[in-house]
Amino acid sequence: xxxxxxxxxxxxxxxxxxxxxxxxxxxxxxxxxxxxxxxxxxxxxxxxxxxxxxxxxxxxxxxxxxxxxxxxxxxxxxxxxxxxxxxxxxxxxxxxxxxxxxxxxxxxxxxxxxxxxxxxxxxxxxxxxxxxxxxxxxxxxxxxxxxxxxxxxxxxxxxxxxxxxxxxxxxxxxxxxxxxxxxxxxxxxxxxxxxxxxxxxxxxxxxxxxxxxxxxxxxxxxxxxxxxxxxxxxxxxxxxxxxxxxxxxxxxxxxxxxxxxxxxxxxxxxxxxxxxxxxxxxxxxxxxxxxxxxxxxxxxxxxxxxxxxxxxxxxxxxxxxxxxxxxxxxxxxxxxxxxxxxxxxxxxxxxxxxxxxxxxxxxxxxxxxxxxxxxxxxxxxxxxxxxxxxxxxxxxxxxxxxxxxxxxxxxxxxxxxxxxxxxxxxxxxxxxxxxx
Amino acid sequence: xxxxxxxxxxxxxxxxxxxxxxxxxxxxxxxxxxxxxxxxxxxxxxxxxxxxxxxxxxxxxxxxxxxxxxxxxxxxxxxxxxxxxxxxxxxxxxxxxxxxxxxxxxxxxxxxxxxxxxxxxxxxxxxxxxxxxxxxxxxxxxxxxxxxxxxxxxxxxxxxxxxxxxxxxxxxxxxxxxxxxxxxxxxxxxxxxxxxxxxxxxxxxxxxxxxxxxxxxxxxxxxxxxxxxxxxxxxxxxxxxxxxxxxxxxxxxxxxxxxxxxxxxxxxxxxxxxxxxxxxxxxxxxxxxxxxxxxxxxxx
Numbered sequence: 001x002x003x004x005x006x007x008x009x010x011x012x013x014x015x016x017x018x019x020x021x022x023x024x025x026x027x028x029x030x031x032x033x034x035x036x037x038x039x040x041x042x043x044x045x046x047x048x049x050x051x052x053x054x055x056x057x058x059x060x061x062x063x064x065x066x067x068x069x070x071x072x073x074x075x076x077x078x079x080x081x082x083x084x085x086x087x088x089x090x091x092x093x094x095x096x097x098x099x100x101x102x103x104x105x106x107x108x109x110x111x112x113x114x115x116x117x118x119x120x121x122x123x124x125x126x127x128x129x130x131x132x133x134x135x136x137x138x139x140x141x142x143x144x145x146x147x148x149x150x151x152x153x154x155x156x157x158x159x160x161x162x163x164x165x166x167x168x169x170x171x172x173x174x175x176x177x178x179x180x181x182x183x184x185x186x187x188x189x190x191x192x193x194x195x196x197x198x199x200x201x202x203x204x205x206x207x208x209x210x211x212x213x214x215x216x217x218x219x220x221x222x223x224x225x226x227x228x229x230x231x232x233x234x235x236x237x238x239x240x241x242x243x244x245x246x247x248x249x250x251x252x253x254x255x256x257x258x259x260x261x262x263x264x265x266x267x268x269x270x271x272x273x274x275x276x277x278x279x280x281x282x283x284x285x286x287x288x289x290x291x292x293x294x295x296x297x298x299x300x301x302x303x304x305x306x307x308x309x310x311x312x313x314x315x316x317x318x319x320x321x322x323x324x325x326x327x328x329x330x331x332x333x334x335x336x337x338x339x340x341x342x343x344x345x346x347x348x349x350x351x352x353x354x355x356x357x358x359x360x361x362x363x364x365x366x367x368x369x370x371x372x373x374x375x376x377x378x379x380x381x382x383x384x385x386x387x388x389x390x391x392x393x394x395x396x397x398x399x400x401x402x403x404x405x406x407x408x409x410x411x412x413x414x415x416x417x418x419x420x421x422x423x424x425x426x427x428x429x430x431x432x433x434x435x436x
Numbered sequence: 437x438x439x440x441x442x443x444x445x446x447x448x449x450x451x452x453x454x455x456x457x458x459x460x461x462x463x464x465x466x467x468x469x470x471x472x473x474x475x476x477x478x479x480x481x482x483x484x485x486x487x488x489x490x491x492x493x494x495x496x497x498x499x500x501x502x503x504x505x506x507x508x509x510x511x512x513x514x515x516x517x518x519x520x521x522x523x524x525x526x527x528x529x530x531x532x533x534x535x536x537x538x539x540x541x542x543x544x545x546x547x548x549x550x551x552x553x554x555x556x557x558x559x560x561x562x563x564x565x566x567x568x569x570x571x572x573x574x575x576x577x578x579x580x581x582x583x584x585x586x587x588x589x590x591x592x593x594x595x596x597x598x599x600x601x602x603x604x605x606x607x608x609x610x611x612x613x614x615x616x617x618x619x620x621x622x623x624x625x626x627x628x629x630x631x632x633x634x635x636x637x638x639x640x641x642x643x644x645x646x647x648x649x650x651x652x653x654x655x656x657x658x659x660x661x662x663x664x665x666x667x668x669x670x671x672x673x674x675x676x677x678x679x680x681x682x683x684x685x686x687x688x689x690x691x692x693x694x695x696x697x698x699x700x701x702x703x704x705x706x707x708x709x710x711x712x713x714x715x716x717x718x719x720x721x722x723x724x725x726x727x728x729x730x731x732x733x734x735x736x
Contacts, residue, residue, distance in 0.1 A: 071696050074484065074485070074699065075484065078484040078485065078487070078699070079484070096485075100487050101487075102487075191677060191679050191680065192677075241573070242572040242573060242588040242590060243571060243572035243573060243588075243590040243592075243593070244590075244593075245590060245592070245593030245679075245680055246566075246571075246590070246592060246593065255573065260573065393483075393485040393486065394698075396697055396698070397693070397697045397698040400693070400697055404677075404678070404679040404680060404681050404682065405680075405681050407593065407679050407680035407681070408679065408680035408681035408683065410593070410680070411590065411593035411594050411596075411680045412594060413594075413680055413681060413683065414681065419681075422681075
């Protein structure tokens with residue numbers, strides 16, 4: 001990997017350094033590279049419980065922000081260096097990496113534990129983490145997307161929303177409540193395939209747009225795609241948050257919690273982080289639609305095991321502990337039921353304490369996840385899987401570049417047509433690789 | 437007889453060199469071997485995400501550099517960024533150095549405060565600019581500008597290059613100031629006094645006496661500064677992430693994107709090699725001009 005080291009040196013790139021420095025210590029120390037989110041922070045505090053049951057296994061958890069985690073883990077697994085024994089990967093990585101043989105098939109391990117109950121995993125999530133009908137990662141946390149809105153702010157203007165609103169209704173409501181101090185709606189504008197493109201892609205899907213046709217011809221210049229992008233960007237410009245180009249999940253959450261936006265379309269997990277008036281007065285609706293119904297996205301953070309791990313049994317013991325039903329109960333009892341990682345197991349939603357804590361958004365979350373279909377994301381057939389992403393290796397870079405072009409439109413630096421033209425040429429180059 | 441003398445000399449020379457060897461070997465290992473490897477990789481098509489994609493590609497990677505629009509934009513952005521940052525920070529640095537060189541109240545405190553931006557970690561500095569100062573919702577600048585109707589301007593996204601240049605100027609002005617101040621302090625106050633006695637006004641003595649004196653210092657600062665500013669990465673990563681679009685993507689950032697978002701090791705290596713060649717050419721030219729200036733100055 002010296003080559004990469006030099007590339008960094010040449011670029012003068014003083015970025016995040018080397019991260020974790022690998023196992024060491026006893027033969028049963030396992031290293032988990034985890035994404036930095038509240039659910040993982042909870043896992044970290046509960047590790048002592050695992051340790052008391054399995055004194056022979058020491059667990060080292062390295063938490064990293066999403067983009068850095070992805071880089072570290074990708075390098076580790078591609079170079080077969082075996083630095084990690086477990087890592088959190090998403091629905092995007094699992095099928096791709098399973099196909100390359102980078103991650104271990106977990107079905108044989110699951111079969112050994114009769115109490116694990118893999119059939120309890122929510123089917124959509126299980127499907128998204130499977131390759132050739134075998135589970136290659138076990139879900140730790142799952143989500144879809146939904147619309148959250150301040151009932152008090154909307155009703156002050158005499159607006160009510162149904163459970164299944166259309167995007168036109170949402171846009172009208174956003175414009176009606178938009179003032180100079182409170183924005184109508186928060187929509188992610190922060191460039192990145194996992195940031196801005198996630199909600200935007202669901203809008204594209206429900207408009208009937210698609211990234212590629214069945215023969216991998218880029219379809220970004222088609223009227224549906226263009227209409228969706230124009231709609232999304234116009235809504236941000238007319239009734240969206242200021243500084244939309246820097247607004248991702250966290251920024252929108254802060255704006256919504258502090259009452260600076262009246263509506264927010266984002267991940268279902270957002271609602272578990274609401275405080276104060278936002279927690280008390282929020283209404284929840286399914287992802288707004290245009291043509292295709294049930295346009296919510298599907299995402300899960302799951303524990304995967306690299307094929308290069310030398311402590312696979314110990315790693316599985318931990319993965320099993322962190323994703324089974326008992327863990328859900330443990331979180332509820334020790335940290336409170338609002339902390340329970342949502343969207344992984346059907347049984348979670350029948351726990352009375354959880355129903356009480358998650359209340360209004362629990363059913364919306366479960367139904368949204370149940371109806372998201374990664375193989376049929378839009379109206380017309382597509383050659384790829386994924387709702388809010390295209391499950392190919394090149395999509396990380398393609399998605400980042402395309403979202404940068406759209407961010408430039410949001411900032412007023414170019415028109416939608418210019419951005420789409422550039423995006424189309426980038427997508428065409430990627431599609432060509434799959435046409436032979 | 438002569439042979440033994442020669443070998444004794446050789447032994448002596450080696451005895452002198454020997455203590456330096458560890459350092460030499462270390463520097464050689466950590467600089468030259470990776471560089472050679474990078475050159476080697478640049479001739480291969482290799483994407484980390486595609487196992488088995490490693491194959492000899494000849495000059496393909498270099499060919500794509502010259503046809504790729506992103507690289508053209510990145511080169512232009514690098515040039516624009518370097519020239520504007522160095523130009524503005526030299527002018528500001530000179531002005532501040534002039535003030536600090538005169539007899540003003542609280543000089544010591546002022547000098548310490550002026551150096552501060554250069555000592556703040558680049559990443560932290562960029563974050564402070566982005567979130568505390570420029571954020572359109574809760575930033576200080578939009579708040580202060582609200583009476584002028586500029587309360588909700590999204591500086592980072594609407595004026596990305598201006599923002600990056602501003603932050604970099606903020607960081608590099610103290611550096612220029614320090615170097616120019618060193619030059620100013622070597623000036624003999626009697627010369628200025630003599631000029632004043634001869635009837636020169638402030639502007640004239642600045643142009644005819646002070647400026648020629650500090651010119652080599654300015655040139656040195658500009659050269660050193662541009663070698664660093666060409667490599668600007670931290671503030672772009674934190675402020676704009678190269679966007680919106682490719683408006684602030686410079687060569688180092690593009691390289692980062694190709695290597696760590698696209699995982700195209702071959703292509704990234706080729707960009708790295710070309711970047712090193714360009715930087716070396718520019719640095720050599722700049723150094724040569726500098727030395728010729730020094731010689732002319734010396735001859736005067």
